[in-house]
Amino acid sequence: MNLMNVDYDGLIPNNVGLNADSRVKKALEKWHPGYINWWNDMGPDGFQGSLVYLRTAVSVDPKGWAKFDYVKMPDYKWGILLAPQVNERKIAFGAHKGENVWQEVPGEYRAMLRRLIVIQGDTEPASVEQQRFLGKTAPSLYDMRNLFQVNVEEGRHLWAMVYLLQKYFGSDGRDEAEALLERRSGDEDSPRMLGAFNEKTPDWLSFFMFTYFTDRDGKMQLEALAQSGFDPLSRTTRFMLTEEAHHMFVGETGVGRVIERTCAEMKKAGIEDPHDIAAVRKLGVIDLPTLQKKANLHFSLTLDLFGNEISTNAANAFHAGIKGRFREDKLEDDHQLENGSYPLLRFADGKIARQDVPALSALNMRLRDDFVDDCNGGVGRWNRIIEKYNIPFAIKLPSVAFHRHIGEFSSMEADADGNLVPGDQWDSVKEKYLPSESDRDFIEDLMKPELEPGKFASWISAPKVGIDNKPGDFEYVKISD
Ligand SMILES: [Fe+2]
Ligand SMILES: [Fe+2]
Numbered sequence: 001m002n003l004m005n006v007d008y009d010g011l012i013p014n015n016v017g018l019n020a021d022s023r024v025k026k027a028l029e030k031w032h033p034g035y036i037n038w039w040n041d042m043g044p045d046g047f048q049g050s051l052v053y054l055r056t057a058v059s060v061d062p063k064g065w066a067k068f069d070y071v072k073m074p075d076y077k078w079g080i081l082l083a084p085q086v087n088e089r090k091i092a093f094g095a096h097k098g099e100n101v102w103q104e105v106p107g108e109y110r111a112m113l114r115r116l117i118v119i120q121g122d123t124e125p126a127s128v129e130q131q132r133f134l135g136k137t138a139p140s141l142y143d144m145r146n147l148f149q150v151n152v153e154e155g156r157h158l159w160a161m162v163y164l165l166q167k168y169f170g171s172d173g174r175d176e177a178e179a180l181l182e183r184r185s186g187d188e189d190s191p192r193m194l195g196a197f198n199e200k201t202p203d204w205l206s207f208f209m210f211t212y213f214t215d216r217d218g219k220m221q222l223e224a225l226a227q228s229g230f231d232p233l234s235r236t237t238r239f240m241l242t243e244e245a246h247h248m249f250v251g252e253t254g255v256g257r258v259i260e261r262t263c264a265e266m267k268k269a270g271i272e273d274p275h276d277i278a279a280v281r282k283l284g285v286i287d288l289p290t291l292q293k294k295a296n297l298h299f300s301l302t303l304d305l306f307g308n309e310i311s312t313n314a315a316n317a318f319h320a321g322i323k324g325r326f327r328e329d330k331l332e333d334d335h336q337l338e339n340g341s342y343p344l345l346r347f348a349d350g351k352i353a354r355q356d357v358p359a360l361s362a363l364n365m366r367l368r369d370d371f372v373d374d375c376n377g378g379v380g381r382w383n384r385i386i387e388k389y390n391i392p393f394a395i396k397l398p399s400v401a402f403h404r405h406i407g408e409f410s411s412m413e414a415d416a417d418g419n420l421v422p423g424d425q426w427d428s429v430k431e432k433y434l435p436s437e438s439d440r441d442f443i444e445d446l447m448k449p450e451l452e453p454g455k456f457a458s459w460i461s462a463p464k465v466g467i468d469n470k471p472g473d474f475e476y477v478k479i480s481d
Helices: 022-042 107-130 141-168 170-182 204-226 231-269 277-282 288-306 312-319 359-388 423-433 437-446
Strands: 051-057 066-072 341-348 351-358
Touching (some): 022 107, 107 170, 107 204, 204 288, 231 359, 277 288, 288 359, 288 437, 312 359
Antiparallel strands (some): 051 066
């Protein structure tokens, strides 16, 4: 069998030779009904019977792995797909640098690996739960389809992590796979594992910001795991990254189209001042200062996902060869970091200052810095849209010290420029930099569904090209109950 091709005959499409592995096959078939129940309970509300124009992976070939067709979401082919094995791949970093990669879990790293896989796995269904009600207020069928595409792929990412748990971690892997279906985003008794995945995604601007910032945290984590010396994890995450690219496309172009629409309507109405919020809102579009506030919120929540700046867990995972740095294989250093240092922003003696710390201890920080760089690319492209309309406004990412709940800055408050704010002044600062109750109400009022093919809600412009090169009035979702 050519491993690049996917076996679609059984219940679980895969390119891992599941038919020859009856133990894992049985375990996954046993897990399957619980997954479908979870999807029906917690997946997109109200659209499970609709036909959605979705892409499905039919190969892991870098070119042309996707096939587009109408599918009812519960019938989506959630498969287990690993990127092709790289011949004679060696561990690229840490204490085992230069050794052959592992095809089985090394006993001494078993607990660490399981934990990393479970944490990654937990984020996948969480975002589906967070986005569950958005279909009902979709600004177009095009956007609705993109939402559902992201949702089914996050479902597939859960399958990807569950496969690793079932195949390599025996009965405790099985228990973890069950628990992944039991936790719920935002639930008081059994929440998802990470903070940002328990927040609400109440409107489409939040969804676009979430896919721009929070899915990009996913990208960074997957990039770091793609470097892993545990080869099955590396191959799994490498293929997930190809899907993840679409999620960030949805976020970047989504926010970009909101900006485009706002600027175009401002020009048409002759409004020069982007801070004349009342006048802009009367046009049925989202004012740029509110967009900035939403970016502040989602950026800061996402930074918390990188964990403590100084972390022994991250150092251990790197030392073990389990989790590398962003593009480890492209970096030029000794890949062991036993001696180097890394500059870190710290909060000490009442001020924020740069400090050099041992490089091995600062790996979370380093990944977070790479994340911030990656975020800035799209922000620049958003600003070019605003410049095109000659509107004096620029979106800017807030300081990493702003609105933090984990790490160095969790014990203090700072404004978006990183200036310290005394505790009793935080409420008024918050109003200025984060969406207020009335901002949220305004956005919520705008969220009226637009279900006619080719039409878009007042607050967002049409995309430049359709999905799969479909024409502007293509019916991406055929809605039925
Ligand atoms: Fe994902
Ligand atoms: Fe994603």
